[in-house]
Structures are given as C-alpha cells and as structure tokens.
Amino acid sequence: MSHQFPHTIETKYGEKINFLRMDGNRRLLAGFCKPMAGPGMHTHWRQDEGVTVVKGKIGYHILGEEPRYGGPGDSVTFKRGVPHRFWNAGEDELHITGWIDPAENVVFFLSTLYDALNRGEGNRPELFDGAYLTCRYRREYDAPEIPGFVKNVIMPVAYSIGLLLGKYRKFKDAPKPY
Numbered sequence: 001m002s003h004q005f006p007h008t009i010e011t012k013y014g015e016k017i018n019f020l021r022m023d024g025n026r027r028l029l030a031g032f033c034k035p036m037a038g039p040g041m042h043t044h045w046r047q048d049e050g051v052t053v054v055k056g057k058i059g060y061h062i063l064g065e066e067p068r069y070g071g072p073g074d075s076v077t078f079k080r081g082v083p084h085r086f087w088n089a090g091e092d093e094l095h096i097t098g099w100i101d102p103a104e105n106v107v108f109f110l111s112t113l114y115d116a117l118n119r120g121e122g123n124r125p126e127l128f129d130g131a132y133l134t135c136r137y138r139r140e141y142d143a144p145e146i147p148g149f150v151k152n153v154i155m156p157v158a159y160s161i162g163l164l165l166g167k168y169r170k171f172k173d174a175p176k177p178y
Helices: 106-119 127-136 148-165
Strands: 007-010 015-023 026-033 048-055 058-062 068-070 075-078 084-088 094-101
Touching: 007 106, 015 106, 058 075, 068 075, 106 127, 127 148
Parallel strands: none
Antiparallel strands: 007 015, 015 026, 026 094, 048 075, 048 094, 058 068, 058 084
16 A cells, blocks of 8 residues: 555544655655644654754653653654653644654655545544554554553454454555555
C-alpha cells in the first residue's frame, strides 16, 4: 500500500497529521491537535520522533516522569523504546512540525490506525483492524495502557477470527513488519 505525498490523515478526535516528504530516512510531518487532543501513551520500538511547536501549547508525558509543557519554538525528542504521549495543552489549535526516523512503516501504521479509530467507538479502534495492527506490528509499536490480557489474549483471538473471516484481504499489499 503506497501513499502519494503529501498525505493527510485525521481522527474524529481532533488530531491531524500531514506527512510531507522524506529527508534521508526521516519522514517529515506537520501535525495539528484541537484542545486536549493528541495521541495516547505509545511506544515505537524502532523509531525516534521529534516535534517542534509552531503555534500553541504542548503537553507531553514520558512514562515515569512528570508531565512537561512547551510553547512556540520549543522542541522535544522521544527516543525509541520510551513510552510517551503528547497533547494540546492550550485553548487554541496546536501546530507542530516534526520527524520520525527511520520512517519505515509509520505512514501505513498511522493511516490504518486513524481509519480504525474513526470507525471505532469510545476512543478505541475498530476491533479487527486494531487487532491486525496490534498483532502484526507488535515489534514496532505498542500502547502500554492497553491491559496485558487484552494485548496477549483478546487481540490475538480477534486477529485469528479476522483472518478466518477474510477481514484482512484489504491489507494484501501492507508493508511487512520489521
């Protein structure tokens, strides 16, 4: 599955990412979040991520540390393997620029995740696509707030049922996990 760039994705929860272009191994992007919106706690095992605030106020939290805040011109880097989250901590739209290095499967993964979130309920992705992403790309991405029983039992069972039902034919050209 290839995307033309720039490529834009957004959730019904107020997050938007414009994947712009490559710079070496880095995927450059621009992001926008409505007040209090932003990705949940997550880990990317293979990529570093950096963001710089263009406009607004960012809140960010590295698991095990106190939340921090920044404004225009402030930058933060999230190292691979470190659970983190960020959100719009202000009253106006947050605009950031950023990068993910190496880019690898990030555009496919986040595009599929945003689509599943938009079809899901209660800030949860649609079950079968969520199970697909959780199981297939488990060595690349993690959501530490998902209970272990759900990740290790429910999602693999849902993934297996999805395989039996042919739910993943649409992903026949999906990138191979690393």
